[in-house]
Amino acid sequence: MSVREYYNEYWTESGFCPSGSDDSTLRDLLTSHLPEGKRILDLGCGDGLNAGKILTDLGDYVGVDVSETAVKSARQNGYDASLIEDAVDLPFDDETVDAVVSMEVIEHLMFPLRAVEEVSRILKPGGIVLLTTPNIAYWRLRLDMLFRGRWNPLGDTLAVQEPWRDPHIRFFTTASMRGMLNSAGLEVLDVGGIKGRFLMSLPGAQSVFGRRFSGDSSWVYRKLEKKFPSLLSNRLFGVARKPLVASVENTIENRVREAA
Numbered sequence: 001m002s003v004r005e006y007y008n009e010y011w012t013e014s015g016f017c018p019s020g021s022d023d024s025t026l027r028d029l030l031t032s033h034l035p036e037g038k039r040i041l042d043l044g045c046g047d048g049l050n051a052g053k054i055l056t057d058l059g060d061y062v063g064v065d066v067s068e069t070a071v072k073s074a075r076q077n078g079y080d081a082s083l084i085e086d087a088v089d090l091p092f093d094d095e096t097v098d099a100v101v102s103m104e105v106i107e108h109l110m111f112p113l114r115a116v117e118e119v120s121r122i123l124k125p126g127g128i129v130l131l132t133t134p135n136i137a138y139w140r141l142r143l144d145m146l147f148r149g150r151w152n153p154l155g156d157t158l159a160v161q162e163p164w165r166d167p168h169i170r171f172f173t174t175a176s177m178r179g180m181l182n183s184a185g186l187e188v189l190d191v192g193g194i195k196g197r198f199l200m201s202l203p204g205a206q207s208v209f210g211r212r213f214s215g216d217s218s219w220v221y222r223k224l225e226k227k228f229p230s231l232l233s234n235r236l237f238g239v240a241r242k243p244l245v246a247s248v249e250n251t252i253e254n255r256v257r258e259a260a
Helices: 001-012 024-033 052-058 068-076 112-122 139-148 173-185 205-209 219-227 243-260
Strands: 039-043 061-064 081-083 098-101 123-134 187-194 235-239
Touching: 024 052, 024 123, 024 187, 039 052, 039 112, 052 061, 052 123, 061 068, 068 081, 098 112, 112 123, 112 173, 123 173, 173 187, 173 235, 187 205
Parallel strands: 039 061, 039 098, 061 081, 098 123
Antiparallel strands: 123 235, 187 235
């Protein structure tokens, strides 16, 4: 089975189909870091329902995904979405995108650093990239490993019972998120976490309240989460900027090629 075939099935009702809708936490994260009125790429857009509405409100939205099923769903949901072969080979010219958002994608990629480097290529100087991914060092996961010897790769509802077939193949902490962005030559603006919860992270809580129940954390927890994201955040985010000097370097390279 190819990667495309896998994710075509992944985005069906018989697959995991992680369709979602924006919430206040996600909206605050995106609106506080992204420019308004600019061209924004949603890399790994899925069906568009996770961040599409927020990004469309912010600027000129375009989504891309490797799954034909996901792209079809995104278009049906009213979003400009296109099919791509791979996140490491994006169909955009150099320095043509103002911002790139990739929600819960880098953990699925064989070569996440190369994908971020490709994002840097298409970003305009000063352009912003915002990534989110599961936090493998979340307190509940630490306790599961320490006391139960249980590994949860977090990919879908069968992640614990069948981790060998889980779609998550790369795992991040705040330190590794920052390290990857630095390795791609980007200027790191912020690395933190969101969506940590106490009640809904307790054993058995999801079976009682349901997987879709938000179970928002208290203001006390959220305040502590900002201070200790590595421990208390369920999801991590990284925000970085393409250095302005890149435009000068590219101009010199272009002139050398033209002269040759």
